[in-house]
Amino acid sequence: MTQFITDTDILASYKTDASGLFGSPDAIARPRDYQDLKEIVLTCLQSQTAITPIGGLSSTTGAPLAPYGLALDCTQLTGIIDLDIASDSKSATALIYPGTNLQTLKTTLETEGWYYPPDPTSASSCTLGGTVSTNASGPGSYQYGSTHRWVEAIHMLDGAGQEQHWQRNQVEKITLGYRFLANPLDLIIGSEGTLGVFTRIQIRLIRPPEQRTGILTFFSSLSDLLVFLQAACQQERYPAYCLEGFDAPALSLVTTSLTSTPPTDSLAIYLEIEHTGDVTTDKILSHWLPLLEANALVEHTSIFQSPQDFRDIYNWRQIIPSLMNTQGKIATASGGKKHSTDWCVPLNQLQNMFTFVDQILTDADLLDLPHIRYGHFGNGHPHHNFITRNPDEDKRLTKLLPQLYQQAINLGGTFVAEHGVGKLKAPYLKKLLDKKLFEAGRNIKQIFDPQGLMAPGNIWGDSKELFT
Incomplete structure (x- = not known):
């Protein structure tokens, strides 16, 4: 026991x-x-x-x-229980314990010739269950989507202590009324522990790409970067697997480790293309070069091809959130902290969102606040992180966040794209979500968790307040 x-x-x-x-x-x-x-x-x-x-x-x-x-x-509940290969050997499913470290899982599967696409930045420290509970994503979500696309079944102990098992429906045509009745996994994925505890998770696998080519290129202005981004997203031949953006303050955190030192105040895009072995890197570059020449600082472009290259660029990108987390912890000593926003808007609204955020910061006399924008620009989903340095700045920035989140919604997006709601964004969910939808969500939780004991505070606020 x-x-x-x-x-x-x-x-x-x-x-x-x-x-x-x-x-x-x-x-x-x-x-x-x-x-x-x-x-x-x-x-x-x-x-x-x-x-x-x-x-x-x-x-x-x-x-x-x-x-x-x-x-x-749950981190001792680890390992692959079963691997079931399809008859054509091009795909497979794997039944996994939820506490399995995601990077360990991906590496183990790759040694067996299989590829699990979801790639959150925290892969080395997060678990499969954690990524399913938040519907996590990462740079590769530009091509492969979020975690929910790759989950085939979930076994769970719900908040009433009952064992539940849901399998993804495999037919294309199904009309059972409310969408989650057709695929109940869409209800469970992203539930952040509020409905129960995962016990096993079945995921879908594909064969890994034969080759990859990475391109890191720089821009003299945000407008040039966004023009390139719009054009890059329309590439049908040799399309990008990821389109990651970095503004000048983000690059300033990592310039010492860049292969090519960019001009001061420049911005960057890292794009990666997956392709078959018979397509050479030169062919990829010849296809992308006209677009790069039209908008980017081509002379500062770096190419990545080898496994070591990709480890280097991955580690380079990891420095940014790591340093921001460190700065946030240091700031707590003076009454500040790190604020991580998670908004996402349609790509054609990205410039409007950037302009809006700059304007409300200016109006609040907070434009000089340390802040960076980096991450999934190709999805319209940059991580816009702030460091407040004292209680006054923290209070003023916190007051602005509802405006920022509402604007993302107004532009056809969301204020929660991949990190989940948790406890930090639960108050905003209550304010910004339609009241009837909010109430419907709380009622669903109460059905699965009648005592209000599962993951108190996540998504809906304090369970004691909700159900007593």
Whole structure:
């Protein structure tokens, strides 16, 4: 029987993630197998103890932070249970335990000749269950979409202690009324632990690309970058697998590690093309060169081809969020912190969104606030991160966030694109989501979690307030 750990030093290690929030669990449990997990969940439900499932504690929204009750550490539930290869050998499915580290999983599958496309930046520290619970995505989502496209089935213990199993419907034509009735996985994926605890997850796999070519290129202005981006998104021959953007402040964090040092105040796009082995890098470059010459600073362009090249560019990109997290932690000493926005708008509205944000910062006398824009520009989804340096700046920026999020919605987008709602954005969800839809979502949670004990605070606010 698994013990409930209450040692204060161990509890302290479960009180923070990358959000700047702080949890306060009363106990920790680390199930070693399914029976262990089931016993823990049933014990908690019987004693009316709240349960917050935990993966890699890499969240930027506080989702894995238990405000009270049990922090359920699922990271010992790891490994591949089964691999089922399709008859044509071009695809497969794998049944996985939810606590499996995502990067370890991807690497293991690749050694077997299989490719799992979802690639969140936190792959080295997050778990498969965590990415499914937030519908995570990454640079490759430009081509492959978010996690939900790659999940075929989920096994779960819901908030009533009942075992649930949902399989993706494989037919194209189905009309069962509400869309989630046709594919209930669309209801479960992204639920952030509020409906139950994942016990096994079946994912879809494909064969890995034969070759890749990466291009890092720079621009003298945001307008030049956006013109290139619009044209790049229309490329049908040798299309990009990812289109990642970086503004000048973001590049200033990593210029010492660049292959080619860019001009001061320049911006950058990193694009990657997956292709077959019979297509040479020269052929890829000859196709993309006219577009690069029309908009980019071609003389500062770098090409990536080898496995080591791609490890280098991956590590280069990782420096940016890592340094921002460090700066955010330092800022807490003076009453500030890091604010990570997660908005996304249609690509043709990206310039309008940038202009709007700059204007409200100017109006609030916050334009000199340290902030960077980087990430998934090709999806209309840059990570716009801020560092406040004192309580006054933090208060003023926090007041602006609802305006920023509302504008993203007004432009046909969202204020939550890939990191989930968690606890940090739950207040905004209540303000910005249609009231009837918000109420419908809370009612769904109550059906699966009648006592309001699962992941309190995530998405809907404090469960005690909701269901008592």
